[in-house]
Amino acid sequence: MIAFFIRRSRGRSRHASTPERNHLAMSGTFGLFIYSMLAGSVAGGSSTEIRYCGQLYSSGIASYVETTLQFDMLGRITGHYTFYEKNAEVAGSLTEQGKPNGTRRSLLWSDRYGQGKLVINLSKNNTVFQGKWGGLKGDVILPWTGMSCDIPSADISTKGLKKTLS
The missing domain is CATH 1.10.20 (Histone, subunit A)
Incomplete structure (x- = not known):
């Protein structure tokens, strides 16, 4: 034209x-x-999206969580998550803070409880992450993990937690 x-x-x-x-x-x-x-x-x-099945600790209780991370073509991460607590679903969003830095990433979480920090260490192929989370002030000490839901063992490792309402 x-x-x-x-x-x-x-x-x-x-x-x-x-x-x-x-x-x-x-x-x-x-x-x-x-x-x-x-x-x-x-x-x-050109973005890649991976859905992770895992668990996080909230109020001293392990809860099943589905975390979806989207990696844009520059490697930056955005995403969302859903976990189950007190007979209710809690949904939130994730946004990367700062520049992407290898496999260790800093994210901001946001849901009905407020906002805080999530620091994750991704595997080299991005199929697994280990993380710690907390509020905006203070340490990130509570576990938050995930394994690609496409990996069969993801269902086994979270079977006892899968959408269990505490």
């Missing part, structure tokens, strides 16, 4: 088309193609 516009606006005359004008039209088409490929990647085509 842009190439057509360039060609019509530049080449619409009584003169025959010239190699320079044809080159300009082709350059515009190629540039549009590259731009659309990059824009599509950034807009959401």
